[in-house]
Amino acid sequence: MERSIESLPLSASHIKLLHRAGFVYANDVTQLSAVDLADELKVSRIDALDLIRSVKACNNTVTDTAIVQSAGKIGEAERASAKNTIASAKVITLDTTSVAFPVSRTGIGNSLTAYQVLLNERRRICISTGSFELDHLLCPRAGASDDDVQMGVQRGAITEFSGAPGCGKTQLCMQLAVNACLKAEFGGVGGEAVYIDTEGSFVVDRIAEIALAALVETGSEDSVSSVLSAIHYFRVQNHLEQLALLYQIPSFIEAHPKVCVVVIDSIAFHFRGKANDIGSRTRLLHQMAQSLTMITLCNTSAVVVVNQTTTKIQHGSASHGKLVPALGENWGHVPTHRLVLSVKNGSRFATIIKSSSLPEGQVEYILCDAGVRDPGYGLDMGD
Ligand SMILES: Nc1ncnc2c1ncn2[C@@H]1O[C@H](COP(=O)(O)OP(=O)(O)OP(=O)(O)O)[C@@H](O)[C@H]1O
Incomplete structure (x- = not known):
């Protein structure tokens, strides 16, 4: 039986993407190779492969249920269980690029096995920092078999640079x-x-210069304007605008499924100087942390936050103080990785100061x- 794309429990953005490219039935997608589908949809081959797998999985689930139902062999309990299977397929295929997350935005999530998580991690293309050494510091991928895989800032994680x-930083x-x-x-990452x-602090001439250098170095024939057109710039003037914007970013990404990194430069600027009201600052930071976590959970974007530094007084004197990231110790639990x-002496270094998965390290x-x-x-x- 031919299943229409829209009857499958895929994410709205996937369905829109397929419709826009002229696909009507599931079989039209599953019969294509990842290379052909990537060309049709103008997405990466990994994304195309994931989409084919998702469509196949949904198609089989829906078809199996339909067959059992039409054969009259299904009771209420089985029907409910089949419904759950389809619902869980929807959660697992919620993402628009490559990684399946067990947590949905709207409800309690379903589990993945550790092996599925490992596969997702391996498939995930990181975003390069421009420095090979820094990329490897951020994403060592121990045991990964594919040497060509892109390393750098991890998607699905919050990385802080202070x-x-x-x-x-900028x-x-x-x-x-x-x-x-x-x-x-x-x-x-495309x-x-x-x-x-x-x-x-965003300087458009400077980012155009960086884009031009990257295009020339890699031999890409794309134009600077095409690169800059893929960067959605938001300027926020105060902490309330910042909170409101971050709250809306998941919806923005749903409408722009190719977004793979959310950069905030800086997270601390509008929150410094609010130390007088510690209680309200803590609540606001907590809200912001929730929004950032939501961005990483409901799609595969990397979240990159810049933080300022502050002097931590030691031995009762600022002169013995050391520079530490701003926003206090509670905030320190929010980023997945802190660098x-x-x-020093004219040389620049990046040092990991906290990470649950990366070893300590420093690169120049x-x-x-x-x-x-x-x-x-x-x-x-x-x-
Ligand atoms: N075209 C360029 N070529 C080489 N170095 C540059 C160029 N443009 C900027 N820089 C370097 O970048 C540094 C400023 O970096 P950046 O603005 O990212 O700092 P930052 O850490 O964000 O500072 P702040 O916290 O004040 O915003 C300057 O010291 C300068 O040396």
Whole structure:
């Protein structure tokens, strides 16, 4: 029996994507190869493969249920159980790119086996920071068999970069936004980026320069304008706007399913100086943390937050203090990975200070006209 696409328990964005490309029946999708479907939908091959698997899984589930029902062999209990199966298929295929998450936005989620989680992790294409060393620090992928897999900032996680002014936080954010939008075959993800600027530090000429350098380096024939057109820029003026925007980002991503990174530069700017009212600040930060977590749970976006640094007084004196990320210790539990960027004797370093899955480590990076790169970048050019 031919099943129409819209009768399948796929996400609305998947159905829209398939309809827009002219697909009507499930079999039209399942008979295609991932390469052909990727061409048709203008998505990456991994995303196309995932979509084919999802359609196949949904199609089989729906068809099996329909067959059992039409044969009259199904009681109320079985019917309910079949319904649950379809519902769970919907949760598992909720994401629009590649990763299945057990938690839905609207209800208690279903479990995945650890092995499924492992497969999802392996399939997940990270977003490059521009520095090979930093990419490996952020995503070592121990045991991964595919050496060509893109490393960098992990999707489905909140990564925080903090550091003193001038250490390169904004440069890194702009580089990540560009790399998210480059095509997969040119070292990118072929996605779109959300860029939330709370400080007014986003410089469009600079991001255009970074995009041009990336296109030239990788030999991509795309234009700077096509890369910049995939970056959705939001400027927020105060903490209420920031909270409201973050709350709406999941819906925004649902309407823009190619978004694979949400950058917030910086998370702390509008929350500093509210130390007088600790209670309300804690509540606001808690709300913000919930919104960020929701973004990572209901789709496969990476969340990248910039944090400022503050001096932690030690031995009762600021002169013995050390620089630590702002917003206090409670906030420190929110990011999945926390890194500090620092400058010492003219060299720039990124150091992991907290992570539940990454080993401790430090790498050196540089900032140059092209953006964020490894030390020694450009030395072998022209050989
Ligand atoms: N075209 C460029 N070429 C090389 N380095 C550059 C270029 N543009 C900016 N930089 C470097 O970037 C640094 C500023 O980085 P960035 O604005 O990311 O700092 P930040 O950590 O975000 O600071 P703040 O907290 O004040 O916003 C400057 O010190 C400069 O050395």
